[in-house]
Amino acid sequence: MDSGLFNISLSDSEEEDQTSSNNNKGNDTNGTNTGSSRSDRTALSQADFDALKKTYRPKMENGEIFKTITLSLGESIAKPDIQELLHAVEELYFFRRYDEAVRFLHDVLGGDEDDKASCLDNDTKTQLRYYKAKCVQKSGKANASVTASR
Template sequence: MDDEENGLFNIQVSDASDDEEREAKAARRTGQSEEAWSAIQREYLPKVENGDIHETIKLPISSGASKQHIQELIHAVEELYFFRKYDRAVQFIRDALSSSDGLDTDTRQLLATYQDKCQMKLKAQG
């Protein structure tokens, strides 16, 4: 017999304890009491984005900033652009680029692109 035929009969069957451990782990991850869920539902408020995300961003962004913090900065700029608040966007981007040492090259390029687009939109308006 060659290795392929021996491989067919060399199957390991999991025992019941492995299945029980997986089920217990899933229960810990998804388990929540009805009272806890009701409390979350009562306190839930939808996040309303109306062009003011930039007010919640703390500048400067330091070199130890998380990816989420940098993404929030980008979302704030995108939101200002979407709501056509080009003058605020240009100033916010200028402040972020001049004061933040925690931005990578790609983020700096993206912010510069948004800054250029906003300046072009302002020129077209005025």
């Protein structure tokens, strides 16, 4: 009895990949015969891998993201740019460079009466203002501890 209700077929994704690659084996999107599967097209030979490995350099995040950000905030700003802005502030905060973070955030947000960041959404502005307040607070504590130790 096949009612159709709860007639769900569960399968393993490897089986689907193999059957779909077997069905499509030798054909590209134009229907022409290529004679290779997806794994053949995406695999690197050992020599190619070694050549790529020699040129690879990991990206080092050392508290300098904020120097790469251009502060010409226009009418609209793309989401990746907003993410980079937040990462820059978070990185300065993480490395305890509070004074630099405050100066950077002042350049981005402006003063209390300015609204340089009108192109940013409210959530981003709220988060940046939060970081600015925390950095001002931490900067004051850091400066107080330095003067107390002298």
